[in-house]
Amino acid sequence: MKTVKTLIAVVAGIACSAALANPKTTTVDFSGNAYGWEGMQAANGAGGTKIDDVISPTKALHTTMENQILIFGSKDANFTGNYGTSKSVTISLDVFSEHVNYFNFGETTRPLIVELRDFDTPPPGLNYSSVWYYLGDVDASKPLQHFSVTIADTKSKGLPAGWKGYGAMTEDLQSELPSDRTFKNVLASVDQMVFSTAMPGVVSDFVYFDVALDNITISAVPEPSETMMLGAGLGLLALVARRRKRAA
Template sequence: MHTKIEDQVITFATKDANFTGNYGTSKTVTISLDVYTKDVSYFGFGQTTRPLIVEMRDYDTPPAGLNYSSVWYYLGDFDPNKPLQHFSVTIADTKSKGLPAGWGGYGAISEDMHPELPSDRTFKNILASVDQLVFSTAMPGVVSDFVNFDVALDNISISAVPEPSETLMLGAGLGLLGLVARRRKRNGQVVN
């Protein structure tokens, strides 16, 4: 994904089923991507940087007055002085109710005027219903100036470690298939 634009923020978003769904079916999840930064500048008056976040949005139970609630993580900066970078974040416990260190929430405003998760939402239930995966320079609660962007994202990957019960079921199923194949071979049947 590549963009070359003058704007306050840029956002790359997908609702593709390969990147959305129930993240809670896995024990841990790692999101990673490569970033290419050719330009982030103030209209020819010098280079600058912009933050890059990953955000997982849930549209199913939106808070009053908003379209979604979400959890987000600051990955690093689009930085023209570091044109090629690799970013990743690992969610060590998809069943955590509270926000893990470094994670933020969106859907409500705290008393000190910062974005946060609504009181009826948890990290766990946002991850159980991810409708959209977003990479953006729009860090919740931060206002940005207009700049020239020439940036790209590539090699986006979601890696999941299945729950132990899923691994056991998969292993048992493969073992059963191997046993049936060996039995057929012993009995002279062709195994495909």
């Protein structure tokens, strides 16, 4: 009996560890749980962000306002935590655009980035360090756009192709990671996921935004060793249960 209890405790510990692994595969379609996703509100009260289906076929996170940038973010546990517990992570979303209007000059575009922020060890004078990736341009001439990026190696110390850092500046005033941070250790402590038109180092003019985000998805592939350990533990439990049943 003691052996069985010990085995149950070990398997339960493995299962608990797997359950606590972050991030978790999740899709937010704003028909129910928004998982902490929210957007900016206009300082002057003219426009803001709410969940509706005005420019999208179903409910989405919709912003209308005049501003230089848009920022959408979540600190929900499904999108944050230690990305290193996953072998790879894919982040994707759909963007509906009615207007990105530069006043008398007509429609324009704005860059969209995904940014993974770590608030735990902020550089001097800043709130966080981060890694970010340029997904493409939000373009109202394309009412529906799908963007995605896959982090193939969450334990890479160097920045993978296309990824950049924030928290320090190069001599030519480009953003970079502080010297004591790596891609790996930022991913090990993600406190917030952000989608934004605020590309570090780029200053934008005011435009009128009428943009909605939907189907925000994070797909996390667990480490094979973790899956094998859990499977082996459950298999041992099943074997013990069968033997006990025969003995009875």
